[in-house]
Amino acid sequence: MAVDKQRVKEILDDIALRYRGPGGAIAVLKDGEVIGQRVWGYADLDQLIPMEPQTQMPICSISKQFVCALLLDLQRNPPPAVAAKGDIQKQFSEKLAELLQPDLIERSGLKLEHLHSMQSGLRDYWAMTTLWGVKPDGEFLIERDCPPALARTKSTHFEPGAEFSYCNINFHALGQIIERVTGEPLGKLLKERILDPAGMDTAFLCPNTARHPPPCVGYEGSESTGYVPAVNRMEWAGDAGIVASLNDMISYEKYLDRLFGTEQSWYRTAIEPKEYSDGAAAPYNYGLAHVKLGEVDTYGHGGALRGYRIHRRHAPHERLSAVVFLNHEAAADSAVADALRGILDIPKPAYPSVQPDPAWFGSFLDEDSRLTVTVTKGWNAGDLTINYEGSPETIKLVDPKTSLGSDITASIDGDVLKMHRVLENRKLHARRLVWRESAAKDESLKGTYRCEDVDSVFHCTGEAGMLYGVFEGYLGRGLPTPMRYLGDDVWVVTCPRGLDAPAPGDWTVVLRRNENNEVTGFTIGCWLARGMDFVKI
Numbered sequence: 355m356a357v358d359k360q361r362v363k364e365i366l367d368d369i370a371l372r373y374r375g376p377g378g379a380i381a382v383l384k385d386g387e388v389i390g391q392r393v394w395g396y397a398d399l400d401q402l403i404p405m406e407p408q409t410q411m412p413i414c415s416i417s418k419q420f421v422c423a424l425l426l427d428l429q430r431n432p433p434p435a436v437a438a439k440g441d442i443q444k445q446f447s448e449k450l451a452e453l454l455q456p457d458l459i460e461r462s463g464l465k466l467e468h469l470h471s472m473q474s475g476l477r478d479y480w481a482m483t484t485l486w487g488v489k490p491d492g493e494f495l496i497e498r499d500c501p502p503a504l505a506r507t508k509s510t511h512f513e514p515g516a517e518f519s520y521c522n523i524n525f526h527a528l529g530q531i532i533e534r535v536t537g538e539p540l541g542k543l544l545k546e547r548i549l550d551p552a553g554m555d556t557a558f559l560c561p562n563t564a565r566h567p568p569p570c571v572g573y574e575g576s577e578s579t580g581y582v583p584a585v586n587r588m589e590w591a592g593d594a595g596i597v598a599s600l601n602d603m604i605s606y607e608k609y610l611d612r613l614f615g616t617e618q619s620w621y622r623t624a625i626e627p628k629e630y631s632d633g634a635a636a637p638y639n640y641g642l643a644h645v646k647l648g649e650v651d652t653y654g655h656g657g658a659l660r661g662y663r664i665h666r667r668h669a670p671h672e673r674l675s676a677v678v679f680l681n682h683e684a685a686a687d688s689a690v691a692d693a694l695r696g697i698l699d700i701p702k703p704a705y706p707s708v709q710p711d712p713a714w715f716g717s718f719l720d721e722d723s724r725l726t727v728t729v730t731k732g733w734n735a736g737d738l739t740i741n742y743e744g745s746p747e748t749i750k751l752v753d754p755k756t757s758l759g760s761d762i763t764a765s766i767d768g769d770v771l772k773m774h775r776v777l778e779n780r781k782l783h784a785r786r787l788v789w790r791e792s793a794a795k796d797e798s799l800k801g802t803y804r805c806e807d808v809d810s811v812f813h814c815t816g817e818a819g820m821l822y823g824v825f826e827g828y829l830g831r832g833l834p835t836p837m838r839y840l841g842d843d844v845w846v847v848t849c850p851r852g853l854d855a856p857a858p859g860d861w862t863v864v865l866r867r868n869e870n871n872e873v874t875g876f877t878i879g880c881w882l883a884r885g886m887d888f889v890k891i
Contacts, residue, residue, distance in 0.1 A: 362390035375682035377405035414657025418641030475510030477883035480854030486827030515631035529592020553605035557598035572661020584661025718784035744859030787841025
């Protein structure tokens with residue numbers, strides 16, 4: 355495929371204009387060589403330090419694929435001391451059993467492969483920090499705070515292997531397991547086995563987000579509200595932690611291009627097709643998400659930390675890559691997709707302009723997950739916006755009652771919303787919630803509740819329907835956040851900011867009552883952590 359470099363330049367210039375903010379950087383590679391690069395804005399607004407290709411930034415969850423590359427390399431080329439102990443896979447499985455609750459492994463059938471494919475069913479520990487009482491700008495340290503988090507991980511919210519659910523604890527656990535098997539620090543192993551071979555000269559593992567190398571500053575806010583420096587005071591490793599520059603990531607994309615040309619490489623193994631336990635195709639494995647752009651197979655991942663958004667993606671058969679760094683919170687994944695679509699000349703799918711059936715609009719409760727789905731109008735005719743995950747998603751209508759897409763299909767039939775989240779292998783059957791004025795101002799929810807399973811306490815305060823929720827746990831006591839009534843006996847606890855970015859989003863609260871109509875407890879959950887029962891105390 356011939357590439358017009360002038361066209362590439364125009365595409366990258368347009369991306370800089372559309373993904374505005376303090377600063378950014380993008381590079382596109384074809385056949386293992388850079389065919390376009392654009393850097394704009396500032397790494398530090400206050401000091402007027404420009405963004406440069408050598409500016410280091412946290413690549414956040416993109417680190418997951420590096421940890422998986424290390425895992426595969428260790429399994430294929432174990433250190434002599436590890437090889438001398440025999441069965442390599444067994445050693446990793448034994449350390450998994452040591453790290454998590456033994457009865458959890460036995461009851462759930464959890465395996466190492468469920469971790470790197472996001473099929474573990476474990477609840478995400480960054481979402482759970484909210485229930486354990488952390489404040490958004492709070493401190494979270496690996497040695498001090500991770501062991502209690504693992505000790506409180508006693509159950510799964512679905513059968514391992516059955517579904518996809520994003521879960522950072524999967525990869526924190528992988529990093530811990532690697533260190534226990536080898537007896538070596540994760541950062542040292544990553545440098546020796548992955549970063550150095552890839553030619554990533556300035557990349558390194560930096561778990562403490564408060565100690566990222568200068569000069570880059572991440573910013574919260576927007577042009578309309580103004581940009582302010584983001585505060586991060588947490589540590590993470592395995593699930594995130596690597597710091598790298600655009601130059602480093604260019605070297606990595608060249609490295610992957612070379613590896614794809616080698617049949618026995620870890621990268622070829624990492625992108626092999628994966629399935630769920632029911633045989634359905636699974637789009638994620640070894641820290642890499644498989645996304646189709648038109649008919650083109652691409653593999654990559656995004657990264658997010660308060661003040662930063664990063665994304666990289668590779669179309670191996672076309673030998674085309676794109677990587678984007680932003681020190682603000684615009685959609686880096688969309689920027690990468692726009693670059694690849696433009697270069698490959700892949701048009702965005704066309705949908706008819708459809709007037710939605712009015713039955714779409716409202717809030718619905720999925721009977722299985724006990725999570726809510728709220729549907730509102732989208733920006734364009736024929737678009738709907740659904741709130742189920744931590745951020746709004748757009749679905750496209752093909753007729754007034756039906757939406758068809760590669761990721762999500764949905765239909766409305768009166769008061770029943772059906773949705774198939776294809777990539778997650780999850781089918782939702784949700785009923786409409788009916789607003790009741792008396793329930794909206796019912797104060798019987800007020801009180802204190804406890805969930806024994808995850809060791810969390812919830813305090814509900816307020817009056818006349820203006821209620822607030824506060825979580826308390828081993829990390830402290832969180833901030834009171836407003837609760838919102840949706841209908842029937844369902845409320846949400848709002849969570850626009852969490853310790854990690856993005857925040858878990860709203861927590862659905864489904865009340866339970868006794869024969870006297872008194873609230874005795876509730877089931878709470880968000881898309882990252884669901885199915886937790888609290889009892890009034």
